[in-house]
Every structure is written in C-alpha cells, then in structure tokens.
Amino acid sequence: MRKTLLFAALFAFAGSALAAPVSYKIDPNHTDVIAQWSHFGFSNPSAHFGQADGTIVYDADDIPASSVQVTLPLSGLNSFVADFDAHLRSGDFFEAEKYPAATFKSTRVESAGGNKLKVTGDLTIKDITKPVTLDVTLNKAAEQPMAKRAAIGFDATATVLRSDFGLGKFVPNVSDEVTLRITTEAMVPKPAE
Template sequence: MKKLSTFLTLAFLSSAVFAQTTWKSDPMHSKLAFSTTHLGISDVAGLFKNFEVTISGNQANFSDAVFKLTADVGSIDTEIEMRDNHLKSADFFETEKFPKMSFTSTSIKKSGKDRYKLTGNLTIRDITKPVTMDLWYRGTVDNPQSKAKTAGFQLTGTINRSDFKVGPNFPAPMISDEVKIKADGEFTQKP
C-alpha cells in the first residue's frame, strides 16, 4: 500500500510539474506594430488594432512555448484613413479576400538571458513563409488587478513584404521591402 501511495504521489507531482499552461494576450496591454521606410527618408508606422495571441507550454521560463497569433488585417491603422484604405485594397493586403493573417511558432531557441529566437510560419494573403524573430521574455508577475499570473514579452524582427506579395507594384525605393515588426504583450494565465 505504501508503494502505491508513493507512486500516486509521484505521478501527481509529475503531472503538476509538466502540466501544460495556456496564456492569452491582454488586449488592453498589448500592441502589434510595424514600420516601413517611405522614399528612403522617413519611417511610417502603423499597427493592427484587433489581434489575439495564445501561448501554450510546460516550462515556467517559456523555453518550450508555442505562440499562435491571429490578426484582423482590416484593423490596420496608420493614423491616415486614406492610407489605411489603400493598404486594405488589392494593391496591398486585399482584406476582402484575405481578412486574416496568422503566425504559429515551430521552434524556440535560447539566445541569451530571457532572450529567444522564435521561428514559425507567418501567413499573409494566404502565402505562408517561415520567419524568425527575436523574443524577449520580460518576466511573470502576480497582477494585483486581475489576481492572475501575467507574463510579458516583446517580439522584434523584420520581414519582407515582397515574400507575401504585399504592394508588389510599389518598388523598394518608394516603400521599403523590409518591414520592421515590434509587438509588446501582456499575457494572462488561463485556469
């Protein structure tokens, strides 16, 4: 009986240690932003207002985490309505035909203290390409407002818009092919 009790205790502790946790982005404290260079002389920034990110994993330091993002491309906002409407058109994102973009990570590799290289598949305009971004895990705290564990991350990197056929009729001297990505997020642990 003692052996059975010991076995059950070990099994319970093992499942508790390796239990998968899920985290969901807090829209009030998260941002998905980008910037391009116009005419080679100035940066133009924007963001996607509506998006959701979930993280799942077993490790407390997120070293095995899987990140999944879905964004409403029609929520693009560069603070200029005319430009936003043009970006939603067939010249760029063609949001009527391709309303969503998504990212699902396929690997996460440590690159320093609380720093990772996050690789995954990015889909824009139904074109999927692998991309690698820099991920900074900023820590986990007990949120006094929500009474929930809250983790913070910052993601930075660069993608090429031509890989996804975004704005193919606008050459790089007019709008840079490279698009800088910067995403900041707070994530609440789900029970």
C-alpha cells in the same frame, strides 16, 4: 493533523509550481504589432495591427515545449491616417476583404540565454506562408495585480520582406524590408473562458 495539512499544502504547491507548460490568452488591449518601413528614404512611417487574438504556451523548464499562435484581424490595422488605412486594406496591398487576417504559428522556440528567446514560425498573409524568426525578450512572468491571475509579457522584433507576401507595390522606392516590433501581454484565462 496540522503537519499532515501543512505537508499536503506544500505538496500541492510544489505540484502546481512544476506543472508546466502554462497556457496564456493574449490580451488584445495590451498587445500591439507595429510594422515600420522607409518611404523613399524621407520618412519611416508605421502601421499598428491591433485586436490580436491567440495563445502563448510557455514552459520555463522546457523552453522547446513552448509555442505561440496568433491571429491579427486586418480590421485592427491602424496607421492613424484613414486614407492610408483604406489603401493598405485594398487590392494594392492586403486585400482585406478576401484575406481578413494574418496569422503566426510557431514551429520552434529556443532559449537565447537569460530572458531571451528565438521563436521561429510560419507567418501567413494573403494565404502565402513564409518562415519568420522573432528575437524575443521575456519582460515578466508573475501575477497580474489587477486581474489576480498569472500573466506573462514579451517584446519581439523581426524583419520581413513584404514582397514575399504579395505586398510588393512600390518596391524599391518604398522599402521591401519591414521591421516588426511586437509587445504582448497574456494571462491565464478565467475558468469560464
């Protein structure tokens, strides 16, 4: 009887270990998208896009089966300068009343060796969609000690041209190139979620 229970437990564990892909819900409290650019060559200001919402599907055994889908509400935009935040949300830039969110949806995920990935997808801002490739580092995949649930964390970078998305005001004095730096943590949802 004891051998049967042990075998059943091992079989169940092996089955769950091989059950991929795993779907994670992005934790907005531990996710930040930072955009940085050159201002006339004098400074390199940044803006943070918080309150991210989305899903990461990760398959360690079949990386191309992985995917990312994220929504960034512009209400979470924060440059730490209230007047500038209002200007960024205005018709000069994001037109946040008309286009309240930016989105990213992956189209391809590839291994880049070790814990590195290339994630290509469609970035949509102001109803303009362009392909973007993220250079991604898998930081950790393990049980989150406080939540007691499986979690995963990534950092990523990319460079985009803001003029591609109708955000080109003041180019070239304010750089067209914007560097994106992303850090994200995601957890397997609770059963009720």
